[in-house]
Amino acid sequence: NAGVTQTPKFRVLKTGQSMTLLCAQDMNHEYMYWYRQDPGMGLRLIHYSVGEGTTAKGEVPDGYNVSRLKKQNFLLGLESAAPSQTSVYFCASSSYLGSVIAKNIQYFGAGTRLSVL
């Protein structure tokens, strides 16, 4: 049981290049999330999904796109990378059982460290 797996772990891009980050979870969770983490700013939500085929914008969605074609996968795309997108990206997933708060725990992957030159 791997939990949440992110690929790649590291990537260096040139300004204007595109790339896709892959997140896979094997816990059959309905909800999935993409965050970025920058020094002194904590984790900020980019996009999220409440189920297969659905996506929604988070706090900082500009410059990113996402897709959730399969329940277990959540893809984060950068169409034209900018130096401001240099960050560590984390994917998370959680189940949802209505008002049972304990089951709304988000489980995180190990992160992707992205540098845009």
Next chain:
Amino acid sequence: EDQVTQSPEALRLQEGESSSLNCSYTVSGLRGLFWYRQDPGKGPEFLFTLYSAGEEKEKERLKATLTKKESFLHITAPKPEDSATYLCAVQKTEYGNKLVFGAGTILRVKS
């Protein structure tokens, strides 16, 4: 605007020196408050969920408490292996069960 503020930004303790980390929040419709631990180069790891004022949770040397405006993470007799960044997050009662995170407290425990 929803805000989560953690203090101090960094904390250095000697092994065995107890202390507390603070998480203050302003959010409407609080569903729950979460504490996570993050080691360097890794993703956050869940520690506790609190969802009502007065609630307390304990795990080994850690104890989390919650009031209507803030939460404390008390660390009793810490060990070097407790060194990590501790993140606080609030979950609102809204679509998507989104979390709003604080910037974290970096804890270093020296032997």
